[in-house]
Amino acid sequence: MTMVHIDTKAISRKAGQSAVACAAYRAGDVLDDAKYGKTHDYSKKRGVMSSDIVLPFALKALGVSVDRETLWNTAEAAENRSDSRVAREWLINLPHELSEEERHTLAINFAQKLCDDMDVIADVCIHRPVMKLPFDPEAKPSSKRLREGEQNPDPRNFHAHIMVTTRAPIAGPNKTLVFDPKLKIPFEWSNKKRLAHELPSSMKEIKRIREMWVDTANVVLAKKKLPLMDARSYKDQGLDQQPTIKMGVEATAMERRGITTEKGDTNRAIIARNKLVAEKNHQQGVEHEQRTKSLRSGLAWTTQTNTRLPILIGDTKQRADSTQRRISDTISGITWATERCQKIPNGINTVNNRIKSADNGINWATDHTESLPKLIRDTEQRIKDTESNLEWAAKRCENLPKRAAHSKQWVTANAKRAKDSESIAQSIHQDITERAKPAPSPFDDDYQRAFLERKRRANREIANAVSARDQAKFGDESNHHALRETLMVMAHRLLTRNNPKFCLRPGYNDNPADYPDKFDYRQVESLNRFADALGVDSNPSDFRAEQKRVADLFTPEVMENHANAIDIILKRQRERKAYEEATSAFTQFIERLDKTRATKNNELQKRLGRSDISRMTAETQTVSSYLKIITDEMNKEETPWQSQELAAKHIKETLRLTAVQLQLSYEGLKTLDSVESAQKHIKALEMSLSDITTKCSVEFTESDFKRIHDGLTVLNKPIEIEIKSSYSSPSLRF
Known part of the structure; x- marks a missing residue:
């Protein structure tokens, strides 16, 4: 039987809690708290598998949508008391036998039922157990590694935190979200107020929601042919099992660190007792099965001894029953044949009427088929008229400025x-x-x-x-x-x-x-x-x-x-087609030039080495000639302005990438395997840097210069760049 665990607790200002902070922690998100002027950043929290906002169907139908930060800031703003309950949390344990997608769907379906049943908005966050690395006395202490005596959590502990509002949502102006300022939802009422409105007590309501969760989960478990949940207690199920007590966060953390607690000892005693009872019940079941098997064997022997008498009695009764059935079947057949003979004239009339109806349908279809070519010709003529109208409209748009x-x-x-x-x-x-x-x-x-x-x-x-x-x-x-x-x-x-x-x-x-x-x-x-x-x-x-x-x-x-x-x-489509036609030749030119440059880069890299540092150093050696060829092609008179614009963007992006490669190449010199290899790379980088800064310095941005300078600080050799360029930027237009 799959374990059932569902728990609820209020999130209250009296306990020093904030709905925005709780939502940020459970979702592993960054949320701004408008009431307290804080930013709650739990983006580094591990174990959060998903987080979703679920609205009631009535609110979805009105087209209202809300994000997590707006939802809980609005919920906080709706409460005026210093001890108000600003939210409520439902904690459910998800079956570990299901897949991640099935657990997510199950949690969302249950949250949707909560929203529609209680008229609230739900924030569903699914957590997985966070497993740490084994303890290593020689390793540096880390939050990702177990301490001495500490244990990992149960790997089956997949669970969902469902935070719900304590007031009913209402669609405000422009489909915004507001909450009912007068009343909280009935679940948050006191038992006295619930009794006055003829509602069951809070404990009965919690049991009802527990049963709703079990019914929702059992639908999925039944489809997967897995053991079902049972919302009843061990006592109601007739099981001699004692439930364990709730450990709490502090006791659980101490037990995982190897520290024995009173609650832990109590639960261990309960588990040991339940195990003994289960073993005893199993032994009793085995003995009961053996006694049952012995009794069945004796009954079979007795039955076999008196087998002839039942057979004779059964054969006689069977023959009498068979004769009676045949007589009944014969009488029924005669009655059926008589009724069919009486209905034959009516059947003939029905067939004649259907034949007439079919003839009428054939005549109608023939008449409409004759008019079909005319309808086709009319449709073709309308299509031609529509095409001419479209051409006329296009010409009118072309002459619009004039x-x-x-x-x-x-x-x-x-x-x-x-x-x-x-x-x-x-x-x-x-x-x-x-x-x-x-x-x-x-x-x-x-x-x-x-x-x-x-x-x-x-x-x-x-x-x-x-x-x-x-x-x-x-x-x-x-x-x-x-x-x-x-x-x-x-x-x-x-x-x-x-x-x-x-x-x-x-x-x-x-x-x-x-x-x-x-x-x-x-x-x-x-x-x-x-x-x-x-x-x-x-x-x-x-x-x-x-x-x-x-x-x-x-x-x-x-x-x-x-x-x-x-x-x-x-004419966005026509303009796009014209642009593609104008730049197709330049695009093909760039592809051919990139292939040639790649071949040259491979040759230069073979002289330096096989590392990524060698590859980036080789690419910086060919960038100057590469940009010179692009600029010459761009400055030709027959080059369309669209291609010139595209070339300017390509040059700018290439120079930005080159600055990054220079920075990473200098910073990666310390990763090379020998001093000789490092000197070879330094010499190649100095030649590339001298060539690039001489010919292309005007094209560099301040951020590009900063990257190159940061890379040179590895050698403690700042660069002084002479500002001059042999390339001219194209004039852009739109």
Whole structure:
């Protein structure tokens, strides 16, 4: 039977405990404690196999997520009393017969049941026994080696620490985590309060959770065909076994160091007593088995003696039963045949109906099959129309900068025309008003009719002028609105360039071919330079306002000066393909040059030795000529600017690696096997260093110079570098 161990204890401020500190220790993590202003660093703790945060399903459904530091700082902040219980821990022993993955899954499943049952959040940390090296009196004392008389822990002691909150979690604004400030979960209530709410006592609740753990573990143990757990005590199981007492941390540590304790003596006496009882029970079981075997042998002899009488009685009864079964079967067959004959007409009608239904289905399928070619032709025509629309959209995007400039000029010209039309309308209105003044004799009907006719003609001219002005204005606004929408889309793409939804994940070295619709690492770097040049705020407090501001920055002059960045924003896949085509020749050139350099490095290394120091020294001897060939290729007029940019990065990375190799080579001189070999390496390194610092010193950074100087301190020979270079850096653009 698999051992059952589950224990719980409260984490309380009254005992001087902190939930953040306890979580950091159990997870082997580094957590900042906001309440006490401390940083708890247990990152060097050994034996932590995994650590996970488990949320209730109700909280997961709301999309809430939380990390360990935020969880326990929030739990601490929810408590105001100086003696509050800020968390509770459940300690369970995991079956050592299971694999590491199975133990992890079992612990997570039990924690999920706790979360859903008690409405809490759980922090699950699985520990393994930390085994130390054997005691060695001549070795230097270490925490990784046993002391004299000390013993290693039980190698089967795989266990999980499950810390849970004492308050129910609630989803706050923006899917943040908050805790119920009014009540703790019912498990933390006193027995008096639980009784008032018709709840069982705390001890019964603990037994219920113990049974829940045993049921959860037995499901996995049964699948693996392993001995199951039993939540009952030895007494309830009817076993004459006495449970051992809890040792505690201090007594366990003393026993492992070989110091005898009272609790240890008590447990050893209990184990010895249980062993004697088990041996006695085993002996009694053997004797009982022998008596049972003897009784069975006697019973078999008695049965064999009277074997004929039961056989005859059995044969007679069997024949009678067989005759009765045959009569019953015959009657049942006649009844079944009669019923089938009565159902034959109904079956014929059913078959006829099914035949008619099948004919109707065939006719329907025939009609739809005749119309199928037409549907296929319509679909093909729609696909062709869609392709032409896509080509039209691509051409429109290519001419976007020119159209933007043209639209701006058009808007300016139309605004001027509208202003001129308005001034003309005003002058016409003023002129008509002067001309439409009534004559001194207003009672003359002819004069009044002429006046009204002139007034109507003036009003028509004014209306026509205003209509022409509005038409020009609204036409300009429509074009301007379309352009504005395009610029807003471009601004949105620039602001979200570092969002994992739109770019490759940093640090994962993703392949752009697997995510063609996302910005690759090079494009993100180019857009970052473009954003810095425009002064874009990458983390704005008001995203919409910053998007409008960036859209206003996309003037025709900016788009012309940063054409490559505009191409990346509008056509990332086409720009990536063009870049790869432009740099393919240079990439092949670098591959051929690397092979040639590798051959030369192998020849130089054979003269020095087979160690890593010899390999790095040989590589420093060829770096100057290697960079000279790359620079000459880069400075050719026919070399595309993309290849020049790639070459500049390659040169910078090669020089950084060379500085590291020089430092490690000087520091590794003391590891060589002879003085002659060390002198040979020193001479080669001095030649390499002289050549590199003479030709490439301008390209080195301050950190590169520091690495070389640190390496030279091994020889107590500081270097003085003359700043001059025969290589010119390429001009970069994006």
